[in-house]
Structure formats: structure tokens, C-alpha cells
Amino acid sequence: MNTFKKIIVLSGFIFACICAEAQHNVENIFRNYGKRKGSTFIDLGKAVLGSHTKISRYKSLIFPADTALVNVIANEIKMSYRETLMESMKDGQFETGYYYVKMPNSSEYAYILFTNKSQLITLVYIFGTFPPDKLNNELNKLKDLFITVNDKQIKL
Amino acid sequence: MIRNYTIGELIDKYFEGLTSLEEEQELRDYFQQENVPEAYGVYKSIFQYFTSERRQEKQKITVTAPKKMRILLRWTSLAAACLLLFFCLWSFLHTENTLPNTSVAYIDGKKCTDMELIQQEASRSLANVSDGNKEACSAQIGILDIIMNN
Numbered sequence: 001m002n003t004f005k006k007i008i009v010l011s012g013f014i015f016a017c018i019c020a021e022a023q024h025n026v027e028n029i030f031r032n033y034g035k036r037k038g039s040t041f042i043d044l045g046k047a048v049l050g051s052h053t054k055i056s057r058y059k060s061l062i063f064p065a066d067t068a069l070v071n072v073i074a075n076e077i078k079m080s081y082r083e084t085l086m087e088s089m090k091d092g093q094f095e096t097g098y099y100y101v102k103m104p105n106s107s108e109y110a111y112i113l114f115t116n117k118s119q120l121i122t123l124v125y126i127f128g129t130f131p132p133d134k135l136n137n138e139l140n141k142l143k144d145l146f147i148t149v150n151d152k153q154i155k156l
Numbered sequence: 157m158i159r160n161y162t163i164g165e166l167i168d169k170y171f172e173g174l175t176s177l178e179e180e181q182e183l184r185d186y187f188q189q190e191n192v193p194e195a196y197g198v199y200k201s202i203f204q205y206f207t208s209e210r211r212q213e214k215q216k217i218t219v220t221a222p223k224k225m226r227i228l229l230r231w232t233s234l235a236a237a238c239l240l241l242f243f244c245l246w247s248f249l250h251t252e253n254t255l256p257n258t259s260v261a262y263i264d265g266k267k268c269t270d271m272e273l274i275q276q277e278a279s280r281s282l283a284n285v286s287d288g289n290k291e292a293c294s295a296q297i298g299i300l301d302i303i304m305n306n
Contacts, residue, residue, distance in 0.1 A: 042257060
């Protein structure tokens, strides 16, 4: 194997490792804060998502956090999910952010939606085969799904 | 041994395949000498040939062994790298993004499988991030309005 091929293989390997590591960083937030007192962690299964949307994974976490923790988590997300769809700051603090990362050699995307209101962080992890410009459509489909699944109107 | 046999006897024994390794070595050493009787001249060239062949074989072994080791090491490291890559990709694809069969919620650290509650909480999380988006858009529009008016 010549040097050029070695470099290509090594680069691919490092890239795949970085992507996997990035995913694990955010996964760790869900793991660490998901089961704490005051937190609400949701992991939707096949029965809910099924084939109704292109979202193949939906996880959400709502938990209380002080200013320092908000900054730590926001930075962690921004380091792992390098593409920014939308971001807003208030009083020098991250308030809302939509970030994503495209999976290597596939049409799949991983999204993380972050919001911080009154020291309460909401994180939503979405994985699916749709590009960023279709994210709102898929979120709307999901909202509709929640309304019809239990034959119960849920105001959003 | 040379002392117990004459060279002629030892040569006969050698060609009958009855010599020990030690005796064969003694024969090779004997025929390395300069002064070998003419009667054994023909054997001298044969044994010298065997001796030189043995030396070359030894050299081949010493040269090829590290090369084989290097090839083996290269393939082993390649296999290890592939395994590691496979493990990383597998954990990345399966741990993170494999859809669970049933929905699960943890509220205040307690596991909950009530579908109605799970969907209400999922809706709440969606509403939180959607509101944030709307507020950010409104703020941007407000800023743009101010800029336009100025």
C-alpha cells in the first residue's frame, strides 16, 4: 500500500472516529442528566415514529441548569455539531440553537435542537434521512402525529 | 567417531545413511582441510558443496525471517485497525441511532411507560424548541425593522 492510500484510509478512519466521538459527547449529556431529579427524558420508539416521518430517532431532555452549565452544554453541542441552522443569544447567553451534522457517506443527518429558558434547558436529538431544509416539515409531521396517535388534541 | 572409524568407513557409513549428526559434522570438518588424500578428492568437492549449501540456507533463513515478521506485523496491524474502525462505526450506528421498540421516559429519575404522558412530554419538548425558534425569528425581524426604519 503506498503512502497516499495509507493517508486516505487513515483520514477516513480519523473522520469516522471524530463523528462517532462527537455523537457520544451529546449522548453523554442525555445519559448524565436524563435520570436526575428535576429532569424529563423521552426516547420515542417505533410504535410512535413508525413510518409516519423520516425521523428515525427522537430523544428529548428537559432539565434545570445554572448559567455555567448552560454555557458548558452549549459549547459541547457546538463542538460536536459544527453546522449551525439557527442560533440566538440573550444577555450574552445561548438561548436557542439548531445544529446538525451529516453522517459520512450517507444521506442521514443528526440534529440537536437546544433552548434555554428560565434556567431550564431543553435538548432535542433527532436523527433521520432528511436534509436541514426539511427539518421544519418533519417536526410538523411529528407534532401532527402526537395529536392523532391518542385521538387526543395536544395544544403546541 | 573419526577416532573409532577410518575416513573410508565413515564415508561408507555416511552414504548408507547410518552416520550421526556429530559424525557428519566431523566429515564436513575433515573435508574442509587443505590436505586431503587424493583417494578422497572426489568426496572433498561433494562435502565442500554440502557445507557451502548449508551456509547459504542459514543466510536465507536469517534474511527472510524478519521480512516474514514484518509482513505478518503489517497484516496484523491492518486487521486491528479494521476491527477498531468496525467497532467505532458499529457503536456509532447502533448505540446512538437504533430505534427502540417501545418509548421510554424518565421523569424525575423515575421510569415511565405511560404513552399519554410520554407524548405530552415529547410535545412539550418540541414546543420549547419551536417557541425558541419563533422568538429568535421574531427578534431578527424586529432588528431588521429597526434597521429598515432607520
